[in-house]
Amino acid sequence: MSSVRTVVVPAGGLGTRFLPATKALPKEMVPVGDRPAIQWGLEEAAASGIRRAVIVTAPGKDLIKAHFAPDPGLEAVLEQRGSPELAERIREISKLCALEFVEQPQPLGLGHAILCALERVQGEAAVAALLPDDLFSGSPPLLSQLIEAYTWEGCTVLALRRCSKEEISRYGVAAVEGDGPVFRVSDVVEKPAAEDAPSDLALMGRYVLTDEIFSALQATRPGHGGEIQLTDAIRSLAGRGRVVGVEFVGEILDVGTLESWLATNAAIMWQDPELGPALRARIQQLEETQL
Numbered sequence: 049m050s051s052v053r054t055v056v057v058p059a060g061g062l063g064t065r066f067l068p069a070t071k072a073l074p075k076e077m078v079p080v081g082d083r084p085a086i087q088w089g090l091e092e093a094a095a096s097g098i099r100r101a102v103i104v105t106a107p108g109k110d111l112i113k114a115h116f117a118p119d120p121g122l123e124a125v126l127e128q129r130g131s132p133e134l135a136e137r138i139r140e141i142s143k144l145c146a147l148e149f150v151e152q153p154q155p156l157g158l159g160h161a162i163l164c165a166l167e168r169v170q171g172e173a174a175v176a177a178l179l180p181d182d183l184f185s186g187s188p189p190l191l192s193q194l195i196e197a198y199t200w201e202g203c204t205v206l207a208l209r210r211c212s213k214e215e216i217s218r219y220g221v222a223a224v225e226g227d228g229p230v231f232r233v234s235d236v237v238e239k240p241a242a243e244d245a246p247s248d249l250a251l252m253g254r255y256v257l258t259d260e261i262f263s264a265l266q267a268t269r270p271g272h273g274g275e276i277q278l279t280d281a282i283r284s285l286a287g288r289g290r291v292v293g294v295e296f297v298g299e300i301l302d303v304g305t306l307e308s309w310l311a312t313n314a315a316i317m318w319q320d321p322e323l324g325p326a327l328r329a330r331i332q333q334l335e336e337t338q339l
């Protein structure tokens with residue numbers, strides 16, 4: 049059993065970068081390959097030994113709940129139609145984690161979303177947090193890499209990836225000490241200008257947060273973009289020597305913008321034994337007709 053049993057999944061954003069597709073459809077439900085983005089995240093959490101997820105949603109995001117609810121009617125139809133494997137895959141979705149939902153009444157930022165989960169995780173020494181816009185591809189699962197570091201260090205753990213100068217201002221960035229792959233984090237800055245970034249180590253959307261984070265969040269004032277930033281609360285823990293960062297093994301695939309979503313879908317389908325050849329043939333055909 050993992051020493052971290054709950055993951056908090058912020059899913060309350062407005063999805064403005066995906067409009068009009070996300071006018072009624074929560075952006076976490078946009079398909080990546082053959083399943084919604086948020087399902088990839090919960091599969092990673094389950095594979096990391098996490099058994100419970102607190103999903104922080106905005107009002108009107110009931111489709112997320114519906115997707116993870118058992119659907120015996122659909123399973124029965126699939127069995128009758130001779131698709132027992134698909135029926136089993138559908139059954140597994142509702143068994144990934146025990147889900148609880150909390151509403152974030154207003155989109156006041158990532159830090160605020162995490163704070164909305166406080167009541168549900170009180171008494172736990174640490175919780176994981178997973179941003180469903182960042183898909184992980186690789187082994188072992190990214191959250192399990194962070195949980196392992198937490199087991200040794202007993203403090204908040206960040207997922208760090210080296211980024212180019214062009215990309216760095218899209219992320220939180222860590223100032224670190226040591227040689228890695230587990231670094232002591234002395235500071236974090238949310239979305240700095242490239243010339244102000246303290247390193248090239250950017251925060252990806254996975255965290256193990258010790259319970260100290262909640263009092264730090266309660267004391268955090270609006271920061272970058274006028275929002276309550278998780279990075280700013282982590283900064284106050286870092287100042288007390290209570291944060292490490294792991295330069296993890298594996299890859300993050302972003303689905304947070306239309307362009308990155310398209311590229312991630314193409315990358316996933318490219319590797320698929322059935323869809324890959326069809327996709328390549330179609331792209332070749334398109335290239336030929338565009339000449």
Ligand code: G1P
Pocket residue numbers: 158179181182218219220221238239250251252253277278279304
């Ligand atoms: C959030 C965090 C940022 C982090 C990023 C990872 O930003 O605030 O520190 O680097 O996720 O994807 P967002 O992408 O929600 O703007």
